[in-house]
Amino acid sequence: MVEAEDLQSLKTIALLGGSRGPIRLSSQSLGKELEISPQTASRRLIALERQQFIARSMKPDGQYVAVTREGEQALKREYADYVRIFNPERRQHLLTGAVISGLGEGRYYMSIPHYKEQFGGCLGFEPFPGTLNIRLDPASTEVRKHLDHAAWIEVPGFTANERTFGGARVLPCRIGGHRCAIVEPSRTHYPDDIIEVIAGCELRKALNLNDNDTIEVEITHD
Template identity: 45%
Template structure:
């Protein structure tokens, strides 16, 4: 079983952002274990490819690898779901519609993709699912305007300015996703765009006109 607690403690010590000098004794204090146990756990994490370790003299420098970071993100997402209350979510209902075809272009821009992956906790499929909301859901959707959400910053690339926006984590039939609300959009207020780590049309087996329900966490 993966030792997530030791990985978490190393992350809290800063090993996600850059190599940190870690002694077995220092880690053992945080774990409430013996230095021998802490040393063994470090070795196991290295063997599992979750950390990289460099020995310099009597010191060891540790960095959490990409697979290690991904594992921690999954834990974070799971705990979010545990502690988020039902009253902190709204359910929107809409029918699937074909969009303007711009989703793939924008999502695959490095400036957006990096932010989506880091801030949403998943690497999005290059495309969005667009829903035409019911009248009741349009009213509920306005609640999002009163919440900060997850900020997606604008940027410049290839002599072009790309606008920012906000996003809200969501779920569709237990599939993690996110509603994206650009600062500038060509869509009317009754249309929402949804990101997910999978092709939602295929995963949900839906086509234009099919009804979809989405729980949005605010």
């Protein structure tokens, strides 16, 4: 868990422009922004660097500091918490979790022509052959349990080449501006805290996502 004082320092660095690239920042100037001593500011910078939330480099004109991917993820988690506190209505339509690697089954099933046709017909986009797997945080897992009354779209099973393929249901959503859908096979083996998302593009590349990145899924129909 990130210490409150470290998070405050990280947020200040980001507000000063550190989330867009390296900025020149001394312990004295950070201390002035935070109203703390330069010595305390120096310790904060060391702590943030140790947690890999910032990267520091020295140049002839001074110290440069930039917020790393890990630092951005820490700030995004904090933002998601504030959304839940101050916008409870939106909270009912927002799931937050971490990107994880799947078992590769999504790529296989999303490559089957009949599945692609059915999903495309009900969602309005042809799904990319693969799914984005997300492990929900505890609060979102509870929200997920109450989505059974949302506007799920049923996709019936079918038989092809003497093999039976099970049905599924999909729930329209949006991630980072991309139209998506949570997909639940009728024979799922995933626990309640894991969801699979399909989209018309490869979301990992489109959104530059890596495992453990925090991500928000906004339900667009309920």
